[in-house]
Amino acid sequence: MSRRNRAYYLRRRPQGTTTGVDLELVEERVPDLGPGQALVRTTHLSVDPTTRVWMSDYPAYMPSAPLDAVLRGVGVGEVVESRRDDLPVGATVLGWTDWQDYCVADDSALISPFTVLPDPLPAPPGAFLGVLGHTGITGWLGVDIGRPQPGDTVVVSAAGGAVGSVGGQLAKLAGARVVGIASGPDKCRHVTTTLGFDTCVDRTAADWRDQLDAATPDGVDMDFENVGGEIMDHVLGRLRIGARVVLCGMISGYDALGSGSSAGQHEISQLIMKRATMHGFLVFDHADRFATIVDELAGHLAAGRLHADETVLDGLEKAPDALGQLFTGANLGKIVVRTRV
Amino acid sequence: MSRRNRAYYLRRRPQGTTTGVDLELVEERVPDLGPGQALVRTTHLSVDPTTRVWMSDYPAYMPSAPLDAVLRGVGVGEVVESRRDDLPVGATVLGWTDWQDYCVADDSALISPFTVLPDPLPAPPGAFLGVLGHTGITGWLGVDIGRPQPGDTVVVSAAGGAVGSVGGQLAKLAGARVVGIASGPDKCRHVTTTLGFDTCVDRTAADWRDQLDAATPDGVDMDFENVGGEIMDHVLGRLRIGARVVLCGMISGYDALGSGSSAGQHEISQLIMKRATMHGFLVFDHADRFATIVDELAGHLAAGRLHADETVLDGLEKAPDALGQLFTGANLGKIVVRTRV
Numbered sequence: 182m183s184r185r186n187r188a189y190y191l192r193r194r195p196q197g198t199t200t201g202v203d204l205e206l207v208e209e210r211v212p213d214l215g216p217g218q219a220l221v222r223t224t225h226l227s228v229d230p231t232t233r234v235w236m237s238d239y240p241a242y243m244p245s246a247p248l249d250a251v252l253r254g255v256g257v258g259e260v261v262e263s264r265r266d267d268l269p270v271g272a273t274v275l276g277w278t279d280w281q282d283y284c285v286a287d288d289s290a291l292i293s294p295f296t297v298l299p300d301p302l303p304a305p306p307g308a309f310l311g312v313l314g315h316t317g318i319t320g321w322l323g324v325d326i327g328r329p330q331p332g333d334t335v336v337v338s339a340a341g342g343a344v345g346s347v348g349g350q351l352a353k354l355a356g357a358r359v360v361g362i363a364s365g366p367d368k369c370r371h372v373t374t375t376l377g378f379d380t381c382v383d384r385t386a387a388d389w390r391d392q393l394d395a396a397t398p399d400g401v402d403m404d405f406e407n408v409g410g411e412i413m414d415h416v417l418g419r420l421r422i423g424a425r426v427v428l429c430g431m432i433s434g435y436d437a438l439g440s441g442s443s444a445g446q447h448e449i450s451q452l453i454m455k456r457a458t459m460h461g462f463l464v465f466d467h468a469d470r471f472a473t474i475v476d477e478l479a480g481h482l483a484a485g486r487l488h489a490d491e492t493v494l495d496g497l498e499k500a501p502d503a504l505g506q507l508f509t510g511a512n513l514g515k516i517v518v519r520t521r522v
Numbered sequence: 523m524s525r526r527n528r529a530y531y532l533r534r535r536p537q538g539t540t541t542g543v544d545l546e547l548v549e550e551r552v553p554d555l556g557p558g559q560a561l562v563r564t565t566h567l568s569v570d571p572t573t574r575v576w577m578s579d580y581p582a583y584m585p586s587a588p589l590d591a592v593l594r595g596v597g598v599g600e601v602v603e604s605r606r607d608d609l610p611v612g613a614t615v616l617g618w619t620d621w622q623d624y625c626v627a628d629d630s631a632l633i634s635p636f637t638v639l640p641d642p643l644p645a646p647p648g649a650f651l652g653v654l655g656h657t658g659i660t661g662w663l664g665v666d667i668g669r670p671q672p673g674d675t676v677v678v679s680a681a682g683g684a685v686g687s688v689g690g691q692l693a694k695l696a697g698a699r700v701v702g703i704a705s706g707p708d709k710c711r712h713v714t715t716t717l718g719f720d721t722c723v724d725r726t727a728a729d730w731r732d733q734l735d736a737a738t739p740d741g742v743d744m745d746f747e748n749v750g751g752e753i754m755d756h757v758l759g760r761l762r763i764g765a766r767v768v769l770c771g772m773i774s775g776y777d778a779l780g781s782g783s784s785a786g787q788h789e790i791s792q793l794i795m796k797r798a799t800m801h802g803f804l805v806f807d808h809a810d811r812f813a814t815i816v817d818e819l820a821g822h823l824a825a826g827r828l829h830a831d832e833t834v835l836d837g838l839e840k841a842p843d844a845l846g847q848l849f850t851g852a853n854l855g856k857i858v859v860r861t862r863v
Binding site (some may be wrong): 201239240241242409418428429430431434438443445446447449450451452453454455456457458459460461462463466 | 580581582583690724748759769771772775779784785786787788790791792793794795796798799800801802803804807
């Protein structure tokens, strides 16, 4: 019996907003395994803002996703065949599944090999792509770098997203006053009511700048920045002396990467005026701390101190839509594509 | 006998490049001193990129220079009348002289009062506005913040300027490979030959980006940024992982401050990609260290390890031109207006 694989191939670099037209869903035969290989059936695929970065030819922290290859992605899956002892059949694993039903796991992964998740799973599989995975860890790291103090005012953009929601809740646990920025009144209400932020600015409102000013009357001590663009510029204009900007993502500019049409940041000089510091960081650099961080996040979850949202789309063919949702702000929390329903 | 004062009043906020048309040279009577006041005759006036910031209504680290008041400025002068013991007649002093011949010194200074310089002066008066003054200290602080290590590649923009020339030489003393960026072949030659930078990129050359790439084959560990704009963007694109950007000035954007027409920075996302840190800083925050820093700079000067350039323009009426030179890159080193020739 030969298994059939469905896989999204990247056919060209997106121009502007990605709609999936740059991807082709190909059906193909799953290859036979060679020595040192295992076959992983994807069950949950992570869709991240950085996916859009990989699709471009912008010089980023990893090589661009190659054209005419399956699009890069992280997922959770099940080992269904194996010729390696560390990935036994039946194990639930986390790793670079890419955008496809079946993935051959071997030692060629760009950053890290597949890891076997605990059995039984202490949380739903999607959590290992979210609050207990790279986005949750990213939220934790941003707060670790920005070190909010009791009484500080912290602004978190994309506050309803996978990273911002965790970062904001952890800043709140650290004693800060936390102001979210999110898309639409419903999401803003969720950010304050369920996630416990002190307030949330609706960036789709015409008066979002006034809302942000009113929400930060004494200025901003720390900016957990996930969006960039005009939102970040306005926050930069409200920094207090000695503020920290934790630069986690700039999703508002990702559609323009490589096109030369970015609107740019116009208030970087505020870093001088306010003697502020901006810290770029990447989750992958901190792999030696992942286990400790995940333990802490799991503890917060178990104690009810941390709420994790997940938006699940069913079916691999929903992956391009899922990616699009990140750019319209339609998703709540971590967005995961469940490939095996 | 009533003394006459000539003073540059700021009449309007400049639009674009400042040409002096926004300033009016007024001749007026010097006021009589009240209790606790001294009269300082300006001998040397400092002209700085930040002068242009003060002239705008951009929210900066100090209030904008008020309209219809004498333009703010730091200078060296001589006390010619006094009703305070700490500023005796005959003393050479450093402080906020503003752009005028005579200034009344009292306790109303925005940041710091006048300080009496040593007698006899250990260096020419202009040095206390340059290498042994705020620009030299700024160069020292930028290197202190960026901490270049032996073998690091450090890029210094405005390398022939008052701050960059000192910063680059100190980075070289710290063992780094230092690449300057300056305007024109003559200044570039000076930067390498006299200031001892390893190489210098001519930003007026059509191929300056290629020059910069060739000069930084392994990337950039530290950027001592004085210019901003497209030069900074190109340097950001060459950062190494973990690089430090010391954000001292962004002169390329100062003409557009408050006009909403800034070209913006388009490569800030490189701070994420390279896990880099950007540190804004201001010399005024470090007043408690000035004496120690000046001692160190004076030691380097005396030992011939540090070269200080000064461009002197004679006559208060040259001050607007002096300011303009900063924006065309015409000056070499610290630009000082000698008001008493």
